[in-house]
Amino acid sequence: MSNLVIELKKLSSKNIVSPKGFTADGIHCGIKHKKKDLAMLVSEVPASVAGVFTTNAVHAAPIKVSKEVVYNSGKMQAIIVNSGNANACTGKQGIADAYEMQQLAAEKLGIEPYLVGVASTGVIGEIMNMAPVRTGVEKIQLGDTLENGINFAQAILTTDTVMKDTTYSTIIDGKEVIISGTAKGSGMIEPNMATMLGFITTDANIESDELQKALSEITDITFNSITVDGDTSTNDTVLVLANGLAGNEPLSPLHPDWVNFYNALKAVAEDLAKAIARDGEGATKLIEVEVDGAISDEEARKIAKTVVGSPLVKTAVFGCDANWGRIIAAVGYSGATVDPEKITIKIGNAMMVENGEPVPFSEEELIKILKGNEVKISVTLGQGEGHGFAWGCDLTYDYVQINASYRS
Template sequence: MDMAISDEFIWPKGYYTDGVQAGLRDHNDMGWLVSKVPAAAAGTYTTSQFIAAPTKLCKQLIAKNHHLQAIVMNSVIANSCTGAKGWENALAEQQQVADKLEIDPELVGVASTGLIGAQLPMTKIHAGIDQLQLKQNIGVTTAVMTTDTHAKIASAQLMIDGKSVTITGFAKGSGMIHPKMATMLGFVFTDANISGLQLQGLLSQTVDETFNQITVDGDTSTNDMVTVMANGLADNHLLTSDHPDYPTFAQALSGVLAKLAQGIASDGEGATKLVEVNIHHAASHLEGQHAAKAIVGSNLVKAAIFGEDPNWGRIISALGQTNVKIDVDHVAIILNGFKLVEDSLELPFDEAAVKKAMSDHKITIDVDLNAGDATGQAWGCDLTYNYVKINASYRS
């Protein structure tokens, strides 16, 4: 059964969030997420060879301890390609937060997003950390935004062992979105009782089906990261793969991550439409995922969506460039409910009606490969004039 996922920010038991203006810009630019107690932690990270200092720090901490208690975050400056000084600055942030909360520095993660190559203005960063308080302030969601037009928030509530469990997440991402785990940051936190190792396996699997299936512009950032913290304060029995409620928890986590991922795709820089591609009858799930992402990532397809042009040949072109197995004589394409292609041949269709349907905010493309029994799904957005405008003046 489908899990209800809310866009309301619901704090799980034992968490604080805050967002403040540290002076990096004229509105919220720093924030933190803090648990009352150490929390099991898991993470997935950018595959870029140029991994940013804060991302590298979190990766090392979680791999070593599988626990975090706090994450401090900033926007505007990514602290990437900043050498030894950038690493020292990330450690200085970590230490200051640890001192403030009176916890072990190895329980403090750091996350940054923004301009690559610039050093953090540490006087402002230190002052920002001084301002952060243990409160439940939704301002943390805007503190990490860069070119985003709105915050991405998702929550799920469920029962495990008769205990109420909450999973909440927020994310930023608008441009440089092409995760192989893009720029995107995701922070998910729950009061469920689950081990860090169990959480890591579940997160890695779920990210592959959600965040790694979105694309805005085909670029991968140096700072991509998704973290999950689970502090256990819901007091359920430890969640293992044998627990009867484990599938429900996994479904809820997947739903939260999927909603955040779709929110990022929909808010691509300059975007006016969310595009969802569903592949049917692929030879394998992996091939279905690859085919879906190839279509949603095609600039020609994205431009056609923006122009509300039912040019299905661009979908075929994107598909044909992949190495996935296709019955090339029996492909079908459906665009927002209108079947345009059957057996790889165009069907008669009312172009005016299709163009009207393409004026919707959400565009759904279904493609049948007739090559097997597997499926695939990916999300993206249209390509607009504003994308070029935004990125031509990003430093200014």
């Protein structure tokens, strides 16, 4: 592997259709009352595909369809997505509807159904109204403009307050390779994975098995390191399509520029994960927890996610209360190996606890830190070399209001 790593470039005014050979669109078809609710993403040629899906034992119907494409075909050329209805817990009719969505997209594009993935998000337990989907598929006007990409990003949203897009470029074999991502997710976010849909496109040339290995590794340290409310959805899906149109030699860990591709894919996934955490339902702040000195990276991430997922920590951050006792309590019940006499905790740059002993701090300084849009909590354990991050958000009055009236 080359020791030369080309610095990643984050590209503004780019989105899911920016890599070569991708088109998309999103429209309002009638599943929702007014907002866009049906979208398609298409590659010019069949693309290598990788996917990660919910760990919830209850799988929505679209998960079954997309898993078949990812694991049986190894290639995907199109994805059809709807919001407003999760098509989950809908029995045999839900399965039939998911397959019909696959068939409708395939017929529109003139491709085989086994090249089409399906994703849905919205209310659980309601049978899909397929009439607007049927007419909507015909109305979609695919294109590769910035507006087409925006339409796609808007059509996959539910309670999200903003679109979540990011794009990076890197150099592989002397050629520019672009990786773009779009996601949705705001509540019911407790990944392994979460109520989130994530779609990543790239023009890199890479086989599906290598892409799957990379995505699975990266998911553990990005999408699986966020939490909003501790609920795991029935519909979580992340799909990566790589169509090879950049013209590089096939990528693998033995390729001299593998690290460039891997870091670009990781950057896209991390940006999307943070954007989901920041946009948690009713949230006002992004919380980042960094844990160092755990006995393993896995335990570090476990502790970080426990802290950022604690309702008491989340409400303390919302209320700008420097209650470090809630943080150390979460560290203690995380199930990881800890020594209370070695724990050090910081909020921002302010030391709260050092080697298990409380440290005097300025309430005024901490209030300023906690009033920021992003709050960082650092935990050092002194147990080993393990290191990890997790991201989440504060817990607000609005979260209760949003979810108390979700179906209405």
